[in-house]
Amino acid sequence: MKLHNKHRNVELIINQELLEKISQLGIDHYPNEFGGFLIGKYSDDYNTLFITDYILPKSYKGSRSLFERSAKGTKSLFSKLFKIKKEIYVGEWHTHPNGSTRYSDIDLRAMINIESSPSVNIKNPVLLILSVSEKKLNQATFYIYENKKLIPYE
Numbered sequence: 001m002k003l004h005n006k007h008r009n010v011e012l013i014i015n016q017e018l019l020e021k022i023s024q025l026g027i028d029h030y031p032n033e034f035g036g037f038l039i040g041k042y043s044d045d046y047n048t049l050f051i052t053d054y055i056l057p058k059s060y061k062g063s064r065s066l067f068e069r070s071a072k073g074t075k076s077l078f079s080k081l082f083k084i085k086k087e088i089y090v091g092e093w094h095t096h097p098n099g100s101t102r103y104s105d106i107d108l109r110a111m112i113n114i115e116s117s118p119s120v121n122i123k124n125p126v127l128l129i130l131s132v133s134e135k136k137l138n139q140a141t142f143y144i145y146e147n148k149k150l151i152p153y154e
C-alpha cells in the first residue's frame with residue numbers, strides 16, 4: 001500500500017500483510033485500546049518512508065479510550081535493530097475501538113512530547129490510528145507530525 005502526504009509531498013509504503021498483522025493485534029485487545037512502535041527506513045532523499053515492522057511495548061495501559069505505552073527497554077532494542085537491519089523507530093500506532101481514526105488532543109500532545117524527546121532523533125514521526133470493532137478493522141489512517149500538527153496521508 002502506497003500513501004501520499006500532499007502537504008509535505010512525501011510517501012509512505014507499508015505492505016498489506018504487516019498492516020493486517022497490526023490490525024489483528026488491535027482487534028485481539030478489543031474493546032481496549034492497544035498499540036506500540038513503528039519501525040522502518042527512509043529512502044536516501046527522505047521522501048519515502050517504508051514501514052517494515054512494529055514493536056510492542058514492554059508495559060502499557062490500555063483502556064477503552066486511552067492508550068499509554070512505556071518506552072522501557074526500547075533504547076537498547078532500537079539500537080540493536082539499527083545495527084542489525086539498519087531500521088529505526090519511525091513512530092507510533094494505536095487503536096480506537098469503535099471510534100474514528102481521528103486523533104485526540106491527547107494523541108497530539110503525546111506526539112509533541114515524542115518529537116521533542118532527546119531520545120528520539122527523527123523530525124517527523126508518524127502516527128497510525130486504527131479504527132477497530134470487535135471482529136474487524138474499519139479504517140487505518142497514517143499521520144505525519146510536523147510543527148505541532150498531525151497531517152494525514154491519503
Ligand SMILES: [Zn+2]
Nearest residue numbers: 094103104107
Ligand atoms: Zn488515540
